[in-house]
Each structure stands twice: as structure tokens, then as C-alpha cells.
Amino acid sequence: MFDPWDAEPARVAVHPEFGPLLLAIERILRGSSINPPQVWELSEAIDLEDSGWVCLGDVPLLHTLPAVWPGDDRVWVMDAVPKVTVSMVGGSPSDGSVARTTIRSSEAQNDVDEFLDSLSLEAGLPSAPRGRVWFVRSPWNSVSTSGVLDEIGNRMVALASAGQLTDSLAHFIAAQEVIGRYASGT
Template sequence: MARDSWDSWDEDGTPHPLALRRTGRSEQEPDRLPEVRELEVLGWEPAPEDTLWVFLPYVWPPADRTWVPDRSTHWAVETRLDGHGHITGVEAAPLADPDLHDLDREAEEVLAALGLPRRPPGRLWLLRPPGSLPTLGAVLDHLRALARGRGVEVRPSAAFLAPVRVELASLAAESDTDR
């Protein structure tokens, strides 16, 4: 089953069941969507958006990753200032599709450089920490420290991806023995 396969974007998988109760575009930002907030209460955390970690959902243990459809709105905010630096007006407008594509371009370039397939569009990834680490932040800190300890530069590269992939598998095995 695609849901249980490692090294995949779960292309044929279905979103988390909590996402199925909601449809349509929302004016909220991704982290403010009700389904994301509900999943956070259950221990899921949004995957980091930093380019360093763009590959993370692909290599994350399948039992500890899920996704919901991205029905959020990304906003462009324009602030006007007077000659003294005081704000005189603020306008927010949804980003147009071409602008959204530009936001994804850097991530897609990193994935291509790593030899990984493109991400399926329109997904918000959520992850749970595998193993005994309590939070996603703790897992990321652990992975960075592991790489540095092995003399690997912490940057989106094949040299960084390799130990991350192996360590995530190790943490998943630890989770399996604890369950």
C-alpha cells in the first residue's frame, strides 16, 4: 500500500480523515486551518517550510506522516509608510497562482538537485516525532547535531539527506519496539 511505503510522497494516498470534513478555499493561512489545529492537538506538527527540510515528508516514517489538502490562502501584504516611517495603510491580497508557483520553485529545484521526485501539489504535510524525541523541533535538532557530528554540512544536499534518511529509519524502528 502506498501509505506504508518509505521514500514516497504517498501519491495515491488519501488525506488524514479529519481533513475530509472540510472543503473549499479558506482565507486562513496554512497553520490556522481548523484541520491543522485539530491534528496538532493529536500530536501532529506541520512539516517545516524551510528549504533545508523540503525533502522531509518524502523520507519521514510513513506511520508518522500525513497530509491534508491545502485549502489555505497565501497573502501578499503591502504596507504604506509616510515620510516619518509611520504606517499609513495596509492592504492584503491573496497571492495569484503564478506567484504561488514562484514560491514553490525553489523547493522544486532543491528536490530535483537531490534526485527526488516533485511533490504532489496542494498538500500540507504534518509529521509526528518518531522514537523517543518529544517534538518535531527536537527531531530536527537531533538530525542537525547528528550530521555535524559526522562532519556533514547541514544544507539541502545528498550528503545531508543520507544520514537523515538512515536516522529516521532508526527512530522509526525505536517507535515500533515501543508500541
């Protein structure tokens, strides 16, 4: 059976440079008010982006995109960034309250995972493997990665505006159409 999620091991090695990340985790565990670490701060993400790859991040709308993107032009790395929840203590930022960042509970993470699974299911896909950060690049010399992503986004808006599809399903169908068109050369 074809695996749209590319179950083979990561094609990019995870670097052991976690000093700053461990410091951020320590601050989060102490409940300090810091910006949560982001995936693009990891050295492997920086290396990929410097080589022309685009990080899809954890945007739910892009969740199913790796399943339709050409296999040689998508890679993933292990998601070494802790999942966090940011909550306001004392009201709102305008009245001097403080944002508190904490590690996301397993129950809250399960809710996120179930939501992402529902997006896969809605598109007719098996659940995506956990703990991956996907990067893509354009396999076509005639268009940049951002150009392909923009075209997919524009087509998704047109499909979703008809009111018969959810945004996530419209995005998946738009990706299939746009990538299919480029792959066939039309």
C-alpha cells in the same frame, strides 16, 4: 516505482468549517490590512496537533522531510489556505506605512513551486505533489517529534558547515541519517 510522497488520498478528512477562512479571503481580496490566514488555524490542523502531530508548514528547508519520514507517522491534509503576498504601502512599518495582503499571483506561485521542485530534484526526488500540508510524529517512544527534528537540524548544521552542501541537501541527508539511525535502533 516507490512514491516517496505517498500519493494516496489524504488520511485526514478536510473539514467544511471554512467560515472564518472565507472571511479572511474576502478581506484579502478587498486589500484590507490583515494578518494572512495560517494553516494551523484550520480545524483539521488543530485536531492533529492536539493529537501529537507536528505541522511542517511551508518552510522550504523541511520540504523534502516527508519523503524520508516513516510512512505510518506522516499525514497530510489539503492546503486550504490561500497563498498570499504581503507588501508594504508607503515605506516601512516604522514610518506608519500599511502592510497590504493580496492573493499571490499564479506567476508568483509558479516561482515558489519551481523553487520547491528544485529542492526535490537536488535531493534526487520527484517533485512533491502540490497543495499538501504535512504533519509528522515520532514513531519512536524514546524520543519526541521535536527531539527528532532538533537532532536533524543539528546534524544539518554540521553537514552544511563543511561548505560542500546546500542547506536543503544537508537537511535531507541529515534526515536520512537520523531517521535511519532511529529505525535501526542504533
